[in-house]
Amino acid sequence: MAFSRALVALLLALAATAVSAAGGQYEPASCDGHKVTVQNLCDHDLRLNIEPLANSKLLFSNGYLLPRGTHREFPVCAWTGRVKLYGADMVEFHLGHEGGGWYQLTPGPTKSTIPVSCTPHGKLQGHCPTAGCNRSKCFEHSVPGGNCHGVSEMKIVYCST
Numbered sequence: 338m339a340f341s342r343a344l345v346a347l348l349l350a351l352a353a354t355a356v357s358a359a360g361g362q363y364e365p366a367s368c369d370g371h372k373v374t375v376q377n378l379c380d381h382d383l384r385l386n387i388e389p390l391a392n393s394k395l396l397f398s399n400g401y402l403l404p405r406g407t408h409r410e411f412p413v414c415a416w417t418g419r420v421k422l423y424g425a426d427m428v429e430f431h432l433g434h435e436g437g438g439w440y441q442l443t444p445g446p447t448k449s450t451i452p453v454s455c456t457p458h459g460k461l462q463g464h465c466p467t468a469g470c471n472r473s474k475c476f477e478h479s480v481p482g483g484n485c486h487g488v489s490e491m492k493i494v495y496c497s498t
Contacts (some may be wrong), residue, residue: 368414371432373387374492375420376408380452383495389418391431420493425451426469428493436460438488441479442469452496471496 373396377383386399396411396472398417417431426449430440440455454469454476465485466477471494 343399368434370489371413371415371436372490373411373413373416373432374408374490375403375411376492377403378494379405380462381405382496383422383451385389387418388421389416390419396398413450415493421445422453422495423447424449425449425453425495428453428455428469430455430491432488432491435482436487436489438465438491439481439483440468440485440491441481450498452498454494454496455496456492456494457490458492459484460487462486478491493495 359393363462371479375385381407383403385397385401387396387401387405389395393413393416396413396416413432413435415432419427419429421427423445424440424447425442428440430438432438438457440457442453442455452470454467454471456467458464463484463486464480464482465488466480468477468480470476
């Protein structure tokens with residue numbers, strides 16, 4: 338049975354659309370393992386909110402419940418946006434297609450009672466320290482200058498005080 342070029346092109350386009358739709362909110366796995374990880378080291382569950390920027394897709398729906406003592410990985414090729422949690426500083430970051438990154442923690446309207454840190458992982462080059470606080474120590478509070486390269490993962494960790 339012979340197919341016309343137009344029919345073959347249409348079938349290929351439909352297959353590409355189906356593959357894209359099946360991916361839903363995540364990017365393809367062909368991005369060298371790039372991901373965003375959120376970890377909950379608090380003694381209670383956390384309800385997270387997200388604000389994607391620069392045409393980034395949702396990593397999770399607003400009001401996402403992250404149980405205590407767990408973490409969740411979200412594969413991405415690149416992502417820009419903010420992760421928000423009531424009682425913690427807002428984490429804003431960018432993870433680029435080629436491993437460039439920047440990140441900062443911005444105090445919220447209320448006093449932060451949940452320490453949070455943002456740490457890039459990968460074959461880091463440049464100025465890429467941990468930003469934020471853990472249970473006992475605070476670090477650089479922002480790295481917005483764009484001098485952080487070789488990033489394959491941004492890890493956000495929430496802790497109990």
